[in-house]
Amino acid sequence: MIKITKPGLLTSVQDLGRYGSQKYGVITSGVMDTTAHRIANSLVGNDENEATLELTLLGPDMVFHEDTLIAICGGNLSPSIDGKPVKLWRSVLVSAGSKLKFGGCKTGCRAYLAVAGGFDVPVVMNSKSTYLRAGIGGHNGKAIQNDDELSIGKPSELSEKITKVLDAQRGEKKFVEMQWTISSDFIASSASKPQVRVMKGRQYDWFTTESQMKLFTEHFEVTSQSDRMGYRLKGPQLELQEKQEMLSEAVSFGTIQVPSEGNPIVLLADRQTTGGYPKIGQIATVDLSIMAQLKPGDKVQFVEVSHEVAQQLYLDREKKLHQLKQGIALKIRQESK
Amino acid sequence: MxxxxxxxxxxxxxxxxxxxxxxxxxxxxxxxxxxxxxxxxxxxxxxxxxxxxxxxxxxxxxxxxxxxxxxxxxxxxxxxxxxLEVDDNAEPRVVEIPVCYGGEFGPDLEEVANHNGLTVDEVIDIHSNGEYTVYMIGFAPGFPYIGGMSERIAAPRRSNPRLKIPAGSVGIAGKQTGVYPIETPGGWQLIGKTPEKLFTPEGETPSLLQAGDQIKFVPISEEEFQKYEEDAK
Incomplete structure (x- = not known):
């Protein structure tokens, strides 16, 4: 069990999302940075879809009531255990009674805390994700509050092996980190103006040639009106050739839509199921993690990518993530001997 | 097709x-x-x-x-x-939605009537005798986009949106009518309320309505509304 002693800015239980009910108007929710979430789960021996805690900018404080295998991935929100910094992107065994705290946000915007066995919350419509507005899923349908007690599920066989490897090195320490980590290929860039690849959207041709060009040549800034639902961007105004009304249709994670005032909105994890604004672009799935780690004030540059290349990038990335999972299992098998 | x-x-x-x-x-x-x-x-x-x-x-x-x-x-x-071809003989599913019009459940009913030069009873009559089709579910869980409302009872959105519209409220915005499945802020003119639940996350299908359904609004009294709610418990 984990007890929360400070909730942080916005901490919620999320998995890879609630799929299958969008036709009923039920949004997918789920983690913003799927790559960091999946790797955190892999490092503690969980299934990739297992629920993690998504932490935003200012992380929570918590106490572990039992020995717990954890991993923290994503943005660097300065985690420390009993005053000692903890490394990201690693398996970490935490001793019972230890306190995990987060300090300032050094890189990125969101971190993912995975625990071996996952968070034991009810599955609602096939998902453990918190749907904040409807008050369903997650821990009591809400963001994590002070004094919340989070139960942990049953660890997998692999989780137990990882724990054993770390336990052998622990001694009297409050926590022990794995010696090795994952390839830096998977860690979202912390460049100051990252590039994000974007395909042309379904209504790209409705926009003026000038706006089409500006989308791929100028910078856009993430404004303070940005949250899990979407990022409102500030930059050059994007204009339609002529005013056109469109009928609402499905949108996706990473859809870039443009309301009539001309400032684009990037739709993210808590997006509505359908939208009625023209879609100028669609972020390639492989670059969604970069977008999800931007915070208000950060700048981004969109780079055009074809639909074909975006698909190939996706297949390549999935292959690498699969190899990463196999690599972790193999390494643990060797070290357990 | x-x-x-x-x-x-x-x-x-x-x-x-x-x-x-x-x-x-x-x-x-x-x-x-x-x-x-x-x-x-x-x-x-x-x-x-x-x-x-x-x-x-x-x-x-x-x-x-x-x-x-x-x-x-x-x-x-x-x-x-x-x-794939549309089956011309396919009968759409008809879903009856009981509505208690006016009073505290429909605080804007009179305004809708005044706006259209109708009596309150005429608005109820027109609204409950319409043939409605659910085009899609979106905006909020279980929220139906409904087509088919008579323009005779159309009314602009409120200039000052309410911060809280209770679940089950039936409203009008422009030429559209709709039912709020969950409590949300909104600017629709509220003409009544249904005791029926449009969104049940614990149910097998979480939404009462689906795209393609036909809707019939059935007027009920306040007593019947109370009885509905008690029976549902």
């Missing part, structure tokens, strides 16, 4: 059946949605109907191909969609 397919993203596509909303296009949207439900292809994650479209979200890793997943999906879907 006639359609076009276009990518939405690198793991989703949109099948478009036309440009304007109409009951005929809605039938086609419904037919395609049902087609995917009946077949449950393992590579399909889910489908999402719009007014004139059906989006298909798929898992590219479950598609075996030497080319790219999108090409393979199109190659697979095109012959199937070509063959």
């Amino acid at each position: 006639k359609y076009t397919i276009e990518p939405l993203g690198d793991n989703s596509l949109i099948i478009e059946l036309g440009q304007d909303m109409s009951p005929e296009i809605q039938q086609k949207v419904k037919k395609i949605s049902s087609f995917f439900e009946e077949h449950a292809f393992d590579w399909v994650i889910e489908t999402v109907p719009g007014f004139t479209t059906v989006a298909v979200f798929y898992d590219p890793l479950k598609i075996e191909t030497t080319s790219l997943p999108y090409d393979e999906v199109c190659k697979f879907l095109e012959p199937l969609l070509d063959e």
